[in-house]
Amino acid sequence: MIRPLRKRHLQIWSGIAVLLPVGIICAWLVVPKPVKDHLWQPPSTPVLPVIMKSLDRGNYIVNLRTNNDSSALQLEWINQSALTSPSAIIYKLSASDGIQHIENADLIGRIDSRGTYHFALKKDSANDHQHFVLYDIIHHQVIDQLNF
């Protein structure tokens, strides 16, 4: 190898020694981080066997379920087709608060695509009057109210 060529090789590799690690590190830094699932729906629980009450709204059927000794309570939401609202949230209103104070209501879960959803409810409310609201949190409007 002639001297100018040796010099050029060394210059090229000196350049690569700076640029390539920078390129590798930059590319590594922009690797997308794994997306964490923030499910509004609690982890699936076994379906309770007894249907206490039921409401049929056509597009969806809502059941209030319990177990054999009535020690647990569950809301079953069967979506026959996807909801037209993309951000439907189920709230449970307390006896004292009305629909005007939805910010005080208990968040039960979120409904979107077709399927069956199950949400555990507090056991102490088993015998209470159950008042649920399906609420569009983007447009801030009530989609439906369900009274059991």
Next chain:
Amino acid sequence: MSASYKAVGWNRQKKIYDGLIFAFCVVYLLIFCGLTLVFNPEVTFETLLIRSSSTLAVLLLHIILSIGPLCRINKKFLPLLYNRRHLGVTMFCVALVHGGFGIIQFHTLGNTSPFLSLFTSNTRYGSLADFPFQALGFFALLIFFLMAITSHDFWLHNLSPRVWKTLHMFVYLAYVLIIMHVMLGVIQYETNPVFVLILFIGAITLILLHLYAGSMEVKKDNIYFGLQKKGFVKVCTINDIEENRAKMFCVDKERIAVFKTEGKLFAINNVCKHQNGPLGEGKIVDGCITCPWHGYQYLPKNGQSPPPFKERVSTYDLEIEGADIWLNPVPYPEGTERPGVIF
């Protein structure tokens, strides 16, 4: 070394070399496919083909690029250099399988040309995370293609060594493109840090090898020969040179090899006319100085290749005083006969 055009001037060494390349590729592909099928049995044939060929090509590229500096660091690696161009062509063929099937798999199902689709299916050239990495691989493959089709002495002679060498130095650009092709491509999906670590270690090893070998050469080039008389410089003593071997000296910007054989000393230019190989690292075989890279030969007395070959290098004058060797760095025209000095 051949006086006429031949596709490949086969000899025993080349056959062994190519046999080892083939065996290495087959063993690698078998291991890769076997492990993939064990750990990911649902992998499709196309994916297996694309991934196995890509990893093999990257591995071969690292081996190819490390041969040069390894040979400068230690002469034991010189056999690897002898047929490196076949290794390069093999790497191109493997890379072509990867690129070809990649284009078939991802760009032939639409109603646009696959090559148009390659550049227009993703146009986020301003984004690092979503950069169209396939374009990088395409340009690297184009460079490898040009290198592969010109990897023959026919092209070396017709393009001229200067153009040929310049073209083949684009391999470094291709290497950078390949590394970024991998980093902006598969690494963005296969987020296991092991892949990045392997690639990083490979790149750093290669960079360090080249920088170390390059700095060694700079040291050799910068040796100062202090003792001078009448245009001659004292370079070494007779006992410093082994029989049928040489020592190299960089005097006045160029390297000169001083050979010792059969009671005489000869000085010729160190640079082989074939691919600029270091003649001073070769030895005298059958009375001819033999280049360690590809076996090109020159007669010590006149720097000419034995007939029918026509390569010529410069010769130089030597003098002996006691055991000291004195060299005149002014070259004679290429192929000029000098009698050599008897010691």
